[in-house]
Amino acid sequence: MMASDEATRSIEHDSLKYHLLGPSLTKAGQDAVDQTKVSEIIYNASKGSKFFNNEEAKDKNLTEKISKVLAKRRQLEQLDLTSDLRRADDYIAELELGRDLSQVIVHLDCDAFYAAVEELDRPELKDVPMAVGKGVLTTCNYHARKFGCRSGMAGFVAMKLCPQLICVPMNFAKYAAKAEEVREVLTQYDPGFESASCDEAYLNLTEFCNEHHMTPEDAVSQMRADVYAKAKITVSAGIAANAKLAKICSNKNKPNGQFLLASDRQTIMEFMRDLPTRKVNGIGRVFERELDAIGVKTCGDIYAHRAYLAKLFGQKAFQFLMQCYLGLGRTVIKRAEDYERKSVGTETTFKELQSPDALREKLRHIAEELEGDLKRTEYKGRTLCIKIKLHTYEVHTRQSTPPFAVHKADDLYKYSLPMLEKLMKEIPNMKLRLMGLRVTHIISTKKPGIDFFGRVKTSSSTATKAPTLKNEETWETWPEEEFEEAARQERNDEMNELEKLSQEYQGQHDSATKSDAEDQRPAVAEEHWQCPICTVAQPPNDATFNAHIDFCLSKQTIKEAVRSTEPPMMEKQQPGSASKSIANRGKRGRPKNETLPLDQQAREKRRAFFSLGNGSA
DNA sequence: GCGGATCAC
DNA sequence: TATGGTGATCCGC
Secondary structure, eight states: OHHHHHHHHHHHHHHHHHHHTOTTTTSTTOTTSOHHHHHHHHHHHHTTSHHHHHHHHHHHHHHHHHHHHHHHHHHHHHSOOHHHHHHHHHHHHHHHHTOOOOOOEEEEEETTHHHHHHHHHOGGGGGSOEEEOSSBOSEEOHHHHTTTOOTTOBHHHHHHHOTTOEEEOOOHHHHHHHHHHHHHHHHHHOTTOEEEETTEEEEEOHHHHHHHTOOHHHHHHHHHHHHHHHHOOOEEEEEESSHHHHHHHHTTTOSSOEEEOOSSHHHHHHHHHTOBGGGSTTOOHHHHHHHHHTTOOBGGGGGGGHHHHHHHHOHHHHHHHHHHHHTOOOOOOOOGGGSOOOEEEEEEEEEEEOOHHHHHHHHHHHHHHHHHHHHHHTEEEEEEEEEEEETTSOEEEEEEOOSSOBOSHHHHHHHHHHHHHHHHHHSTTOOEEEEEEEEEEEEEOSOOSBOTTSOBOOGGGHHHHOTTSOOHHHHSOOOOGGGHHHHHHHTTOGGGHHHHHHHHHHHHHHTTHHHHHHSOHHIIIIITOOOSSSSOOOOOOHHHHHHHHHHHHHHHHHHHHHHHHSOOGGGOOOOHHHHHHHHHHHHHOOOOOOOOOHHHHHHHHHHHHHTOOGGGO
């Protein structure tokens, strides 16, 4: 009995220790590291902390979840799975029909980007273990990686692994400038390239190779040399038939290397057959463990389990895994700013707080932060979400829908406070280490350039359309006149037209919350009239109403058609939307920076940086 | 639609 | 001495 308990605990701690190695375990530079020793050090450095206890609890939950999965599989195996098997095979056949091997897709990844930039300024750091970021490492150089240091690791843990580690603070402006240098080179090769993040990009080099009569390998070699010549930083690249494969390949010969995966089915299938599941973007520590539990260690292993994967993990996961097995991925590379943003939020960690007054004050502060973000990104949101993390690292979220789209700190606070109060009741003596606010179902507040009927609006015609409304210039400040034309050109995005429109009417209303609240009766009903289909609000007028419904229905159809062609699951996170606003900012110029407190300025810079896309070239 | 959870960077 | 922030997606209910 004792021995069995011991064994169980030991196994559980094995999985916990593996988990504690962190999310970036499979990154380059760790191959030669003794992970057992590293995990032992991390484990001992963390043991007993609240963080550790929470990780331990999560690990236990996962262990339970996995045993349920295994039980369910045993149950399924008793049943007749032939129809599921046929469904899976049909899906594979369907996917195979759509396989596109005609494109040359490249994933480009800067090597230890922040660290590399710092080393340019301080060459003496090149030869010693060095990391960027305090508290939590954002990245570290390859010397540090030899000790087991990784991005995302707590600073004090990294110091245990490597006491001589030098940590330098982040300097966002520097990285942003360097990233821009890289992007300037990439534009020469594919003007439609996609910034996946500040140090990663996808390119479609099919056209470039054809026009210049170059092999993909030569083109990428040259591109990497160009990047180095221009920016003095090394990049690694993967070349393959689609984005998923290219991403995996860019890690093969890191740092400062490239890898080409030949675009024929046989080669791809063999490549996937031996590829550990964790190497695929979208399979993290948890899913890796779940797959491992059913005997799937590599993408090739997936096939044998195809009959019950959908029932065990869901339809989306099934489709995703089938694409992993086949080595399929998207072949369409979109500019980052063509992705539509879905939410805007902010959150912050702080020294534990408990008193209701302090928590309310924190919420108020976060509301003001979010107001600033919403102003910059030019959005407001119909749904408001509050997030809290207890001192135990347990996370909770609550959301509500205010009577109108919110963007002002007063409103953000007003409508999130009840959620916080409710949480304080639900969780007695609530002690927090983090609080955050986010708006979803967002609506653009960009100045509309197109009116409801699709006509281009001129400033003089504004009055004829909505005579009762205030002068537009008074309800929100707009960028300088010289940027207006550029801004107008960006507004040709079809899917956004409705949302642009909504702001014309709604914008005026929600900025007058006080009078709305006083004028109780139909104010909310009329002033905040909402289209049953989309997010548009408009005045109660039959003609415009009918026109709108027609318009809206046609858009809805298009939207669904588009959605159904989208690749399933986490083929790609969509960072691009974040860059939309910054792309605009690049063109329009940054709003004048009023004097902010120093930490605020740092915040601003950080946000500006993380939002950089490929539009600012 | 809501809340929890996972994932990427 | 003390383990991040932003955004997206999926699942079960």
